[in-house]
Amino acid sequence: MPILHVESLRKAYGSLNAVDGISFAVQPGECFGLLGPNGAGKTTTIRMLYGYTPRDSGRLELFGLDIDRHLREIKRRTGICQQEDSLDPDLSVRDNLIGYARYFSIPRREAQQSADQLLEFFALQGRAKDKIMTLSGGLKRRLMLARALVNQPEFLILDEPTTGLDPQSRQLLWQKLAELKGRGLTILLTTHYMEEAERLCDRLVIVDHGRILVEGQPRALVREHVGHTVLEIADPDAAVRDFLSSKSCRVEDLDRRLLVYLDDGDELFLQLTREVRAEGCTLRPASLEDLFLKLTGRELRE
């Protein structure tokens, strides 16, 4: 039985279909990614999962329980880390965790214990007594994540957990999330950082305009839709263009840069660099970012 089952989920704001018929399932113990550009409908989807935003139609089941009839039970067993910091500025770091445990009716002693464990896990014990105002963005995120775990959830929902963090904080958070996953926690994650998704997600969907474009394992999706390798050519001249047009390969023309998607082998690359031009030509493995841009387009959002 999946931890989360989403079927034909829909939500419209006026004439905008924010979520336009999304279906997916998250299996126990897996980390599932919800990827998409800004405004794709990720946060709206997440918010419907814990009853914050009412859905227009579709079915939602968590732990096999229908959300309409068992919302409290579902929320008791779920940890939710929202995109925006909602820490309590009037409380200290430790009291943020203990205070939050109260909403789950966790006994005080138990709450104190789990708060101390979480502070240690997220390397926050040195800041336990500090006010929220004095924390950096990275520390706040770690505390948000710690807070989402205070009720010992079976399912963790993370809405863009590392947006706006420096590389160090991001690495630490990834490491902690990997550890949690290793302990068997089921995770649903939204992100628009491809590296994050590649590192953490067992399976993912890419959504845009409220619809799912693809679903699968990140590596397999890249191989299927992009290929194995990408040849990048900076400042292509006529000779390069002529050479490529004589070959049967998929080329994306970005004017000052050409991207050539290759299935396997490096003959084309070798031939190009030997016979036409070596300068500015790079061969690299195809990435999730290539897939993402291919599916959602390169034009700027928002």
Added chain:
Amino acid sequence: MKWPDPSQISARALRVWQRNFSIYKQNWKISFVPPLLEPLLYILAFGVGLAVMVGEISYGGEQLSYTRFIAPALVSVAIMYNAFFETTYNSFVRMYYQKTFDALLATPLNIEEVILGEMLWAATKSMIAATLMSVVVSLCGFFEFPGALLVIPLAALGGLLFAGLGMICTALVPGIETFNLPIFLGITPMFLFSGTFFPLQNLPGWAQQLAQLLPLTHLVKLVRGCSLQLWSGDLWLSLLYLLVGVLLLLPLAIALMVRRIVV
């Protein structure tokens, strides 16, 4: 807009109350200063400075010194202010700037309980302030016992009513600056024209009738009647007004807040 479903509300609302109370406790020394000091300032200003010019006031068949006349009104105004400012500015900050409600809604609490808990807390603040002020006023010898003990439940009732009014404003204002409007058009006129600083009989007839619509008029009447032990039958009508007001405004406030937050 949908009228709130009572089955959506449980004792979990008290968790929200508890959150606000624990933060209040951190700063109780500062929070206690205004209710303790304010009546003394007013009594000094009005009792010493103004009372000599006003003389005695005839109220409920008795002659009252001016200071004695306004002392219950000061407590009533504090009940109004404490609840109204809590569910306007403070609740708005928690909802909009601190995202406290968002955090709460990711727990087993639901929106109806969050809003109810906020209003219960606001009424509690009114009770704390009214109690502290009553102690000061009693020590100055202006209140009669045991009647003045009824000020505490009246503060709870009046606090709930003004908490409901405040929360309705919070549900409707586009931004925090807009609170100036209900304060200027509602709270300030009530402060002045609810039989607080002069008897309503001094107003022209139409204004007297208008004043009967104001909730503070009835709260002042009740607090004055009880704390000075000037009993009369029409206190029951004022009590009825407040009770009906609370029963209408609290569900309305919850319904409007649900409409604002749940989209």
